[in-house]
Structures are given as structure tokens and as C-alpha cells.
Amino acid sequence: MKYSAMLAALGVLGAGAAVAQQQPIKIGVLYPLTGGGAVYGVPAMVGHQLAIEELNAKGGIMGRKIESIERDDKLNPASASSTMKELITKDKVDIVLGGLSSAVGLAMSELSKQEKVVYISTIPKTIQMTTDKLHKYVFRTSANTDQEGDTMAMLAGKNKLAKICHLELDYAYGNDLEAGILKALPKYAPDAKVVLTLKPKLGATDFNPFIPQVMASGCDGVLSGLWGPHFVSWVKQAKPLGFFDKIKWISGGEIGSHEIAGELKGDYPDNVISNAYELWYTSNDPSHKDFQARLAKKLNTQETPQWAALGYIGVMYAAAAMEKAKSTDADKVSAALEGLTIGTPVGKLTIDPKSHQANIGQFWGPMVKKPDRAYRMMEPAEYIQPK
Numbered sequence: 001m002k003y004s005a006m007l008a009a010l011g012v013l014g015a016g017a018a019v020a021q022q023q024p025i026k027i028g029v030l031y032p033l034t035g036g037g038a039v040y041g042v043p044a045m046v047g048h049q050l051a052i053e054e055l056n057a058k059g060g061i062m063g064r065k066i067e068s069i070e071r072d073d074k075l076n077p078a079s080a081s082s083t084m085k086e087l088i089t090k091d092k093v094d095i096v097l098g099g100l101s102s103a104v105g106l107a108m109s110e111l112s113k114q115e116k117v118v119y120i121s122t123i124p125k126t127i128q129m130t131t132d133k134l135h136k137y138v139f140r141t142s143a144n145t146d147q148e149g150d151t152m153a154m155l156a157g158k159n160k161l162a163k164i165c166h167l168e169l170d171y172a173y174g175n176d177l178e179a180g181i182l183k184a185l186p187k188y189a190p191d192a193k194v195v196l197t198l199k200p201k202l203g204a205t206d207f208n209p210f211i212p213q214v215m216a217s218g219c220d221g222v223l224s225g226l227w228g229p230h231f232v233s234w235v236k237q238a239k240p241l242g243f244f245d246k247i248k249w250i251s252g253g254e255i256g257s258h259e260i261a262g263e264l265k266g267d268y269p270d271n272v273i274s275n276a277y278e279l280w281y282t283s284n285d286p287s288h289k290d291f292q293a294r295l296a297k298k299l300n301t302q303e304t305p306q307w308a309a310l311g312y313i314g315v316m317y318a319a320a321a322m323e324k325a326k327s328t329d330a331d332k333v334s335a336a337l338e339g340l341t342i343g344t345p346v347g348k349l350t351i352d353p354k355s356h357q358a359n360i361g362q363f364w365g366p367m368v369k370k371p372d373r374a375y376r377m378m379e380p381a382e383y384i385q386p387k
Contacts, residue, residue, distance in 0.1 A: 024066060026066075026067045027052070027315065028071070028087035029097045029314075030071050030072070030097075032101075033072040036203060036229040037073075037100050039260075039263070040100055040259060043305035044307040044308065044310055046298065047313075048312065048314065049068065062322060069091050071087065073104050081108065095322075095330075095333065097311075098314070102125055105172075106124070108121070109129055118139070118337070119137060120317055122311060125142060125143055125176070141310070142277070142310055145176035146180040149184055150184040151362070152177075153187065153189060159250070165196045168224065170202065178197070178225075208237055214247070221247065224249065224253070226251065226255070228260065239269050253274075253275075257276040257305065258276075266375075276306050277309055278346055280304045280306075282378075284361070295308055312345065317342060317358075339351065359386050364384055
């Protein structure tokens with residue numbers, strides 16, 4: 001090749017690289033935006049969008065604008081998998097975030113492995129994702145079922161539960177949460193006995209076959225992962241029967257969040273101890289106040305939902321990893337995520353380089369009536385973060 005031709009070729013390549021640098025970085029995201037899962041999925045998407053807006057206002061990632069391609073996972077693993085495949089092959093996204101149910105999260109993780117695209121699981125908790133089914137391209141910025149189960153077992157011990165009813169949804173999250181609780185109970189409540197285990201299906205709305213069984217079992221406490229609409233339905237069917245008068249309910253599934261407290265309002269029962277990733281009215285980090293104010297402005301309400309924080313954190317982790325890698329290449333982004341520490345509205349978080357699990361904590365506490373509020377609030381709210 002002549003020198004002039006070589007220079008011309010290099011010029012073309014340089015122009016192509018420059019054009020590539022001007023192309024937006026594409027972030028694909030799936031949350032349930034319709035159906036029962038929307039009570040959590042829609043707020044998560046709002047937090048995702050807030051992060052995108054803030055990053056773009058500062059110049060995007062590596063000087064490139066971010067394009068957010070948003071889809072409804074319908075709380076269905078098959079639907080989520082096919083939609084994510086389309087995001088990767090048709091929309092050419094650089095990274096995928098989101099998911100809510102653990103079944104959806106596992107499906108998305110498997111596809112990310114097949115397609116070699118980084119997936120940041122922002123909500124799904126199944127421990128399998130960061131143990132038996134861990135791979136190079138999956139990372140989690142939410143809690144996992146072992147962490148949640150350990151805290152629930154500790155609370156069972158603190159509340160001196162002697163006879164426990166176990167109530168979980170029959171899918172990956174519920175089954176893995178049960179395993180996490182059973183693993184931790186001997187440490188915190190060695191004398192407690194599980195007298196009944198019930199497992200309604202994911203999406204169940206009629207709990208009347210289960211409520212009498214729990215009430216007749218003699219248990220003094222329920223350990224449960226019923227989340228969102230499942231817990232709301234249980235309350236509406238069980239509370240009129242006096243279910244919560246004597247039975248302590250210790251729950252994962254973030255039913256301590258304002259999404260659920262605000263929906264149930266005065267129907268929220270007594271004797272409930274639960275969790276939340278973020279609470280608009282309390283914090284564990286100085287940066288939270290400013291984040292909550294920005295979110296409140298976007299939603300035009302002081303009483304913001306907690307799931308927005310998880311959507312927000314996922315985007316910020318994706319951005320930080322790409323900036324660190326100076327690339328959108330999946331292998332380089334994966335390497336950058338390992339051990340990465342960033343500041344978030346709930347404090348500094350670090351992703352363990354071996355398990356790909358972030359050390360995010362949760363607020364835990366009893367849900368109490370407040371004289372000046374139409375809904376319950378967590379008080380005291382203790383932030384428990386894994387070491």
C-alpha cells in the first residue's frame with residue numbers, strides 16, 4: 001500500500017472512531033410496569049430515569065450521551081428473556097439493568113451469560129445468582145436471600161418466637177429465603193420450632209385457604225417473604241379475622257416501604273416488623289437528603305417510594321464502571337465492576353470481586369401508627385448492612 005493510501009485509510013478509520021465516540025451509550029432496562037409487580041417496578045424505573053437525566057446533564061458517560069431503552073418485563077421470565085434478547089440484538093444496548101422477581105432475574109442472568117453482555121441485577125435477590133449460577137457478566141446491587149434470611153432469623157430470636165409459621169411464595173425468592181432463614185435460625189433462635197410451612201404461588205390473590213391454617217397452628221410468629229400485592233391481599237383477607245392481634249409478622253419483601261404503607265394506610269396491621277432499602281423520612285448517609293429532594297421534585301410529592309433508589313443505584317454503578325474501564329466493552333466493564341466502590345443515597349457500596357454482590361444494607365423495624373399521618377412509618381428504623 002502506498003504511503004498516501006495508508007494515510008487515507010487511517011483517516012477513514014479515525015473518522016469512524018470519532019463517529020463511534022459520538023454515538024450514545026445505550027442502557028437497556030426491564031422492570032414490571034404493568035400488573036401486580038408495577039407497585040415496585042414503576043418507582044424503580046423512575047429512579048432509573050432520574051439517574052439518566054442527571055448523568056446526561058453532566059455530559060453523559062465518557063462524554064457521550066446516554067440513551068435509556070426501557071421495557072416491561074411483565075414479571076414473567078420468558079417474556080423478560082425474549083425482550084432482553086431484542087434489546088441486545090436489535091437495539092444493540094451496551095449493558096442491561098433491572099428485573100424484579102428472582103425468576104426473572106435468573107432468566108436475565110442466563111441470557112447475559114449467553115450473549116456476553118453485562119447484567120446488573122438491581123432488585124432480584126435469589127442467592128443462586130451470586131453462588132451456584134454466578135458468572136462473569138452478572139452483578140447484583142440489591143440484597144440477597146441469605147442476608148435477608150439472616151436478619152429475619154435474628155429478629156425472630158430478639159422477639160423470642162417459640163413456634164414459627166413459614167410463609168413464602170413458591171418460586172426462587174421464596175424458596176431461597178426460606179433456606180436462608182432455616183440456616184440462620186439455629187444461631188439466633190435455637191429453641192424455636194417451625195410448626196407450619198405454606199407456599200402460595202407467585203401472583204396468588206386468594207389466601208383464604210392458607211389463613212385458617214396459620215391461625216390454627218398455634219404459632220406466635222410468621223416469617224414471610226410475601227411482597228407487594230401479595231401482602232396487601234393477605235392483610236385485607238386476614239385482618240378482619242383478628243389474624244394480627246396475637247401473631248407477630250416478621251417480613252422481607254420490603255413491605256416496610258412507603259409503596260405498601262401508603263397503599264394500605266389505615267388498614268396496615270399491628271405487629272409487623274419489616275424492611276426497606278430506603279425511607280424518605282430517615283437516612284443513614286448525608287447524601288440522602290439531597291437525593292430525596294431531587295426525587296420528590298421529579299415526582300411532585302414529599303413521600304417518595306423506596307424502589308427508586310435501587311433503579312438509581314444500578315445506573316450509577318453502570319456509569320462508574322464504564323468510566324473506570326474507559327470502554328463499553330463487556331469484558332472491560334465486568335472487570336471494572338469487580339471491587340468497585342461508589343457513593344449512593346444509602347452510603348458507599350462496594351461490589352465483592354469474587355461474588356459480584358454489593359454490600360447494600362436495609363432498614364429494619366416495626367411499622368407504627370403516627371398521630372399526624374394516614375399511614376404507618378418504620379420506627380425505630382435500624383440500618384443493617386452486611387460486613
